[in-house]
Amino acid sequence: MxxxxxxxxxxxxxxxxxxxxxxxxxxxxxxxxxxxxxxxxxxxxxxxxxxxxxxxxxxxxxxxxxxxxxxxxxxxxxxxxxxxxxxxxxxxxxxxxxxxxxxxxxxxxxxxxxxxxxxxxxxxxxxxxxxxxxxxxxxxxxxxxxxxxxxxxxxxxxxxxxxxxxxxxxxxxxxxxxxxxxxxxxxxSPGESLTSESAVETDLAATLRNANGLVVVLSSPQNIDRMVTVYRAALRADRDTAIDLYGAEVAVATGRDTIPRPAPDWPRVRVYMPVRQRVRVKESGEFHRTEAVRAHRIFDEDLAASPGSWVLCGAYQWHVPAMIRAGLLDGGVVVWSMWDGYLVEPSGQRFTALLAEHGVPMHHHHTSxxxxxxxxxxxxxxxxxxxxxxxxxxxxxxxxxxxxxxxxxxxxxxxxxx
Known part of the structure; x- marks a missing residue:
């Protein structure tokens, strides 16, 4: 051979x-x-x-x-x-x-x-x-x-x-x-944290307990382990988890009923759709995607009514400016749960500067x-x-x-x- x-x-x-x-x-x-x-x-x-x-x-x-x-x-x-x-x-x-x-x-x-x-x-x-x-x-x-x-x-x-x-x-x-x-x-050379996923869960749970407002965890919707970590940390902090529509569809695609998803047997999992995803569905005309999660959706008014009860998990980084403008991150926290190298790029530097400008703290909870x-x-x-x-x-x-x-x-x- x-x-x-x-x-x-x-x-x-x-x-x-x-x-x-x-x-x-x-x-x-x-x-x-x-x-x-x-x-x-x-x-x-x-x-x-x-x-x-x-x-x-x-x-x-x-x-x-x-x-x-x-x-x-x-x-x-x-x-x-x-x-x-x-x-x-x-x-x-x-x-x-x-x-x-x-x-x-x-x-x-x-x-x-x-x-x-x-x-x-x-x-x-x-x-x-x-x-x-x-x-x-x-x-x-x-x-x-x-x-x-x-x-x-x-x-x-x-x-x-x-x-x-x-x-x-x-x-x-x-x-x-x-x-x-x-x-x-x-x-x-820059490396990644080699802590365990369980340790990420413990650290994130502490961040969730200490935060008074909404917590937004930015992670790849395809990182199923991280989705599970966020859900488990949220339970430890007595918060409900909302994932984006992309993450909801990926969770269903795993074919595993042990993965958190918007479903009747997962009452503490909901779906919060950022503007980009709503626009994508509208422009494509594929409204069956939103219809599939309609019973599990939450909206800005739900987050505003009880921000300390929620943690968002998914590809929300492009939606953070809108959440800041809406006051949803007043007293809230952003968690960067991806490779830190992305923050060195121009888009990452702009994102970091935006959070600093509006006094939104950012925590890092990630592992390789x-x-x-x-x-x-x-x-x-x-x-x-x-x-x-x-x-x-x-x-x-x-x-x-x-x-x-x-x-x-x-x-x-x-x-x-x-």
Whole structure:
């Protein structure tokens, strides 16, 4: 089995790995790089059948629903099947209306430790803990060789059972392990908090109890773990939770009745729609979306009547100026629950300045979607691969220094043999 990393050997995001055996190939992830602007055209990697002569790949296996792992799929030629977890695919379909998802029209679905065979490749998905719902690591077998691709994963989210199972029953006899190293950045590089999602819940609950007015938690509606965290923290502070329409549709798309959603059996979950979302529904004429949550909606007057009873959770950052003008954030608090790096960008600086100008305090409650170095060490020790290969990292040279394991570095585009 031959392998080449098309992007990710020295870069976080845009992951794509090509595997070849018996004259056929598959791709593991086909991501859009993080540095690409929304209107920037990024070509497909020069994989066999895409940029190089040869048959089309037998399949593209998407590990999870973050765009830096699926973002180039729309550019695939017809005839290349896509596989992904079912809930992950349904979430992306729900997000398509809001401009942050896609209908992958997938041919097959990944399920935890249910093996599938595609051409000469045998693929076993392992459900993992990540900030994207329904994420997988992949064991790929071909030509008598075994490669384990971590995808993106962590140990400190809301799925500790999946992490324990991976350590207690790891894939065996792994010849090469492609291991993400997002949090192995150089010391001078900005990183993310590595506290647990449970700790985020505890800290957020304290913020909610101490705030007198409305609390607005700004987070990605696709971060299901964070949605659960906000709901649980709200209960601890005796507040009700309102999510935006995007988040409500994503929660339903998970297919799990354990996820907070606007429904009769979730009486403390409501829907508050910011202006942008109301306009989007109106302009599209898709009023069935608002009709589906009509019985669960709240409005400005509900927030104004009892601001200390509510916490909003979702993509509300563009609606904050309107809430300030309406006086809804008088005595309130904004919680930034995303990567702090966004605040360094011009839009983030303007947002921070707006809050400061109006005396609205901002708290930071967040944690990384990627594993801490100590957890990566534990995974390596459990799998015991013959060869360790860095991916999804801008610091491949730090694997030996930080993890204590010597890694074999491969350049993007270079073939190597498992």
């Amino acid at each position: 031959r392998v080449r990393i098309h992007r990710g050997a020295r870069e976080i995001g845009g992951s794509c790995v090509e595997l070849q055996a018996a004259g056929e190939s598959i791709l593991l992830d086909l991501g859009r790089p993080l540095w690409a602007t929304p209107d920037e055209q990024v070509p497909l990697p020069p994989a066999v059948g895409l940029g190089e002569p040869g048959p089309l790949p037998r399949a593209v296996i998407i590990t999870h629903g973050h765009q830096d792992h699926w973002g180039l799929v729309p550019q695939l030629p017809d005839g290349v099947p896509v596989w992904i977890g079912k809930a992950a695919a349904d979430i992306l379909r729900a997000a398509e209306f809001w401009g942050t998802g896609i209908d992958l029209r997938e041919q097959g679905h990944l399920h935890d430790q249910q093996t599938v065979t595609i051409g000469p490749f045998t693929i076993t998905p392992y459900l993992v803990d990540h900030s994207a719902f329904d994420a997988y690591s992949l064991l790929v077998e071909a030509d008598g060789r075994r490669l384990f691709y971590s995808g993106d994963l962590r140990a400190h989210g809301r799925k500790p059972g999946s992490w324990r199972r991976l350590l207690e029953s790891p894939p065996q006899d792994v010849h090469a392990m492609l291991l993400e190293g997002t949090n192995l950045r150089d010391e001078h 979607g990627h594993a801490a170095p100590a957890d990566l060490q534990a995974l390596i020790a459990a799998v015991q691969p013959a060869t360790l290969v860095p991916i999804h990292t801008d610091a491949p040279h730090r694997y030996a220094e930080v993890l204590g394991y010597t890694a074999t570095l491969h350049d993007d585009g270079a073939w190597w043999t498992v």
